[in-house]
Amino acid sequence: MRKAIAILLLAIVGYYFINVFIHMPFGEKREGVGKYYLENTVKETGAANVVTAIVVSYRGFDTLGEVTVLFLAATGLGAILFGKRGEKRRLQGASVIVKTTSMMLYPMVVLLGAYVFVHGHLTPGGGFQGGAIIATGVLLMFMSYRHFNVSHNALTWIESLAGLTFATVGLIGLALGTTFLQNFLPLGTPNDLVSAGIIPIIYIAVGFKVGAELTGVLDNMLKTIR
Amino acid sequence: MLYYIGAISLILIGMYAVLTKKNLLKIVVGLSIVDSGVNLLFISVGYVKDATAPIFSMPSLTADKMVDPVPQALVLTAIVIGLATTAVALGLVIRLYDHHKTLNINKIRQLKW
Amino acid sequence: MSWLAVLVLVLVVVQIIAALFSVWQKDLLLAALGTSAISVVLSVLFYLLQAPDVALTEAAIGVALSTIIFVIAIKKTDRYEE
Amino acid sequence: MISVPVILSVMFLGGVLAWLANRFVPKGASWTAAIIAAFAGYLVFALPSCGGEYTLALGSITLVWKSTNYSALFAMLVAVLGFLGILYSMDFMAGKKNLGYYYMNFLFALGAMLGIVYSQDLVSLFFFWEVMTWSSFMLVIYSGEEKSHKAGIKYFAYSAIGAYLILSAIVILYAQSNSFLLSENVKMFSGMSLGTQIMVISFLALGFGVKSAMMPLHVWAPEAYKESPSGFTAVFSGALSKMGIFGLGLVVFKFAANTEFFVYVRETLAWLGGLTAMLATFYAVIQSDAKKLLAYSSIGQLGYIIVGLALGTPLGIMAALFLTIMHGAFKAMLFMSAGAVYMRTGTTSLDDVSGLITKMPLTFLTALFGIISVAGIPPLGGFISKWMLYQALLETNHYFLIIVIFIASTAAFLYLYRFIFSLFLGQREKEFEHVKEVPWSMLVPMMLLTLFVLVAGVFPGLVLDPIGKAMGYLGNFKASWEPQVVFSAWGEKINMQVIAGTIGTIFILGALFIGFKNRKATRVVSTKDIHTAGEIPTENENLTYAVNFNQPFERAIAPILKWSVDKLFNLLGENLESTFEYLRYVYTGNGQTYAMYVILMVVILILFSGSIFGIHL
Structure with missing residues (x-):
């Protein structure tokens, strides 16, 4: 009964969705705020990667909010699972081959993550991606070593400092210029590593923050005893 | 067009799981499928035929031959937030399982009167 | 029909099959792997849609982290759907 | 330079200060509050009656505070009653808990009332309206007992409905005129569509009607008045409910006067007011609790005021505004004397207390002057307002309404006599032998108000002067008077001093005559000293004469009492509840x-x- 109703309702919704998107041809050029961003990003922010410029500069305040949401989710997870943490993990350690390989891969993965968020304004990638990649690196170690531990203190410090950096940079922009997160550093030449003003600083901070938070989430989930 | 159909099917399949499945974890799986579908829909709306990614890595690239960067920026953060919310949902599921020793929502009757 | 369109068709079909698989599969571990497969395909689709940033994110988060937290949650609860 | 924000900030900061004072100094709260209220009262009187303007632009909203002649009248009422109420509370509330909370909310309520009358834009009007509701709600639930919570919730529910109606009216007005300023809206009002006009006027009238306890919406009043501490009840009934009258005055003469259906608005309000006066008086007769009786009496008097306002003739408005001031004074007197009795005997039940005249003579005197004034017997202030009201009714040919009002004011004698008889006259029970007169800080406000009622009765011109100015604000109404003289509708002059002299002489002569004639006939005995057919009454049997005092009248009006408004609302509530019981199944x-x-x-x-x-x- 429930399934029939659900299928009926979803069929109606799906039909109308399809109808709507028939009227919205695929792959055609659309004018909008995107056009402005594409034409002015390099001039205004000095970042080669327009997506990065939007995330960090044009919609930087939004990103601060999203980072906060992420932080709240990580904290909330900790609160939900509070009191269920135990050091006793029944995971068996992996075989020697896996252990050795992950030992060799781990620094490289972390390095890749760092590379991704340091070059966020030049190449695809940035703080969010780099942070996620670092977290996968940590995950690799979690899976292969029984006693691999991350220090919660360190995670908290990294997270707080990164968040503080973000807010401080924004406030300096407010103090020196007119708006929160206004650029106050020289833009440099596009496609240089040191360019685009405050964008790399913020994206690096975001990278640290996201990496630390996702690691914290994983740690919280893994350390929960059944 | 194919992308649209794929995205809409993902959304509908996910919704179907949310609406009919009795297992809490399955519902969370359904939610994450809806999430993927919405992300795909966004990105495909922003696509422009024969355009490049919105990155000025070479001087030969011009602004009118690039895809719309705004949906990409939105989806970028949406994915990360999606992971965080999924994690919170799973934490709640673990807690509920702890309390009721079951994942079947028909047997978890705490909200009922 | 160009080879690219065929590729997209195949990917979308694979994606839908993976979604249906993870919805109907009784073994939750396999369902979680199904979502992982969706994410892999999604990542490729993002790349084809000229969104390398998003593809990178989806690859790191959807494929690895999202799946692993599902696996962890399944390990802490029941593996099979009743 | 005194301007309105200064007065408001004195009140609101003073409230916080009183709260703080209570934390550090015992009794600090009451002294602080009294000083603050006195200072603010001084500022209100020092403020020029037309001026003190202050404009504050908050983004697209402009807040304007200004004293007009109309608001000056109400502000003086609030300031005087507020100060006297706080003075009265100093000893009345002594030794109670949470005094900081009490005085803070008291001052907040006063400040909010001043804010209401001074605000010239709808936003701050609504803001202060809500502050007033909140702080008075806090005082209704002050005692913390379950009964007071129930009364408070009732009060709050009705006030909230009223406030939302006002808010909707404000929003509708803003959508049409694109301005929150009162003057702007009044100017544009006649240009709005008929539907808008009807909606705005009915919403505003209902919203303000709740506060002034208009008949179908009066349900909250008796219990809220009964449960609030007496010092505040005086202000509650005397000044706070007048805010509804203030609003109704604006609605009728600023908004409705520009419309084509002005006459219907007036007629409706007049009839509502008349019915309110009559029914509330009937309910007052059957009450057996002094404060509840006074509460219903208060509702009835507000009904008279609404009738006067709704007549719309100069004389009617004058009567209404005069009664507004007078009612503030004499109802405060009555509530204060009831509070004094409560303080010394611990109850306000009319069946239990009796014979306090020799123990509390000054309180008795206050109550006596109060009821004479309420009943509209010359030479006190109440007479003049009733006099003018009847004339206004005659002028406008509302003969049927006159009958209603006449029945109401006749029935008023019943409960008024019962009030004074039960509490002060008759035989005294043993348990009240040790009752003492209340302390001076409670007597002073009562005596001052008594004096005011007397002076206003003999020299009505003193009060009519600001009222005349206020009428000038409401419309170009011209009324004429001389300091001691009131004109009748037929051009006759009534010299109040002559009347006062005559009545006073008759009164004194009568008192002397009765005292002389009965000097031997009276013998003071206890209530138990009676002859029954072999049955001796036990100690706890209540044989006070005041029990079932008005039983014959009660029997006469029984058919009317069968369908009380309260029951109607309860029926509605029950039906809604059972409907929602089914709707609840939506939430599985x-x-x-x-x-x-x-x-x-x-x-x-x-x-x-x-x-x-x-x-x-």
Whole structure:
């Protein structure tokens, strides 16, 4: 009964969705705020990667909010699972081959993550991606070593400092210029590593923050005893 | 067009799981499928035929031959937030399982009167 | 029909099959792997849609982290759907 | 330079200060509050009656505070009653808990009332209206007993409905005129469509009617008055309910006067007021609690005021505004004397207390002057307002309404006599032998008000002067008077001093005569000293004469009392409750069902809109 109703309702919704998107041809050029961003990003922010410029500069305040949401989710997870943490993990350690390989891969993965968020304004990638990649690196170690531990203190410090950096940079922009997160550093030449003003600083901070938070989430989930 | 159909099917399949499945974890799986579908829909709306990614890595690239960067920026953060919310949902599921020793929502009757 | 369109068709079909698989599969571990497969395909689709940033994110988060937290949650609860 | 924000900030900061003072100094709160109220009262009187303007621009909203002649009248009432109420509270509340809380909310309520009368824009009017409701609600629930909570919730529910009606009216007005300024809206009002006008006027009238306890909406008043501490009840009934009158005055003469259906608005309000006066008086007669009796009496008097306002003739408005001031004074006197009795005997039940005249002579005197004034017997202030009201009714040919009002004011004698007889006259029970007169800080406000009622009765011109100015604000009403003289509708002059002299002489002579004639006939005995047919009454049997005092009258009006408004609301509430009992099944407690509702809603939207995202399907 429930399934029939659900299928009926979803069929109606799906039909109308399809109808709507028939009227919205695929792959055609659309004018909008995107056009402005594409034409002015390099001039205004000095970042080669327009997506990065939007995330960090044009919609930087939004990103601060999203980072906060992420932080709240990580904290909330900790609160939900509070009191269920135990050091006793029944995971068996992996075989020697896996252990050795992950030992060799781990620094490289972390390095890749760092590379991704340091070059966020030049190449695809940035703080969010780099942070996620670092977290996968940590995950690799979690899976292969029984006693691999991350220090919660360190995670908290990294997270707080990164968040503080973000807010401080924004406030300096407010103090020196007119708006929160206004650029106050020289833009440099596009496609240089040191360019685009405050964008790399913020994206690096975001990278640290996201990496630390996702690691914290994983740690919280893994350390929960059944 | 194919992308649209794929995205809409993902959304509908996910919704179907949310609406009919009795297992809490399955519902969370359904939610994450809806999430993927919405992300795909966004990105495909922003696509422009024969355009490049919105990155000025070479001087030969011009602004009118690039895809719309705004949906990409939105989806970028949406994915990360999606992971965080999924994690919170799973934490709640673990807690509920702890309390009721079951994942079947028909047997978890705490909200009922 | 160009080879690219065929590729997209195949990917979308694979994606839908993976979604249906993870919805109907009784073994939750396999369902979680199904979502992982969706994410892999999604990542490729993002790349084809000229969104390398998003593809990178989806690859790191959807494929690895999202799946692993599902696996962890399944390990802490029941593996099979009743 | 005194301007309105200064007065308001004195009140509000003073409230916080009183609260703080209570934390550090015992009794600090009452002294602080009294000083603050006195200072603010001084500022109100020092403020020029037309001026003190202050404008504050908050983004697109402009807040304007200004004293007009109309608001000056109400501000003086609030300031005087507020100060006297606080003075009265100093000893009345001594030794009670949470005094800081009491005085803070008291001052907040006073400040909010001043804010209401001074605000010239709808936003600050509504803001202060809500502050007033909140702080008075806090005082209604002050005692913390369950009864007071119930009364408070009732009060709050009705006030909230009224406030939302006012808010909707404000929003409608803003949508039409694009301005929150009162003057702007009044100017544009006649240009609005008929539907808008009807909506705005009925919403505003209902909203303000709740506060002034107009008949179908008066349900909250008796219990709220009874449960609030007496020091505040005096202000509650005397000044706070007058805010509704203030608002109604604005609605009738600023908004409704510009419309084509002005006469219907007036007639409706006049009849509502008349019915309020009559029915509330009937209810007052059957009460056996002094404060509840006074509460119903207060509702009835507000009914007279509404009638006067609604008549719309100069004499009617004058009567209404005069009664507003007088009612503030004499109802405060009565509530204060009831509070004094409560303080010394611990109850306000009319059946239990009796014979306090020799123990509390000054309180008795206050109550006596109070009831004479309420009853409208010359030479006190109440007479003049009733006199003018009847004349205004005659002038406008409302003969049927005159009968209603006449019945009401005749019935008023019943409960008024009962009030004074039960509490002060008759035989005294043993347990009240040790009752003492209340301390001076409570007597002073009562005596001052008594003096005021007397002076206003003999020299009505003193009060009529500001009232005349206020009428000038409401419209170009011209009324004429001389300091001691009131004109009748037929051009006759009534010299109040002559009347006062005559009545006073008759009164004194009568008292002397009765005292002389009965000097031997009276013998003071206890209530138990009676002859029955062999049965000796036990100690706890209540044989006070005041029990079932008005039983014959009660029997006479029984058919009217059968359908009380309270019951009507209860019936409505029960029916709604059972309806919602069924609607509750929508909430199954299953999250998936809720998700289904969401999808269902989307589907309904899609099906009924016929288009989505602007694309027609």
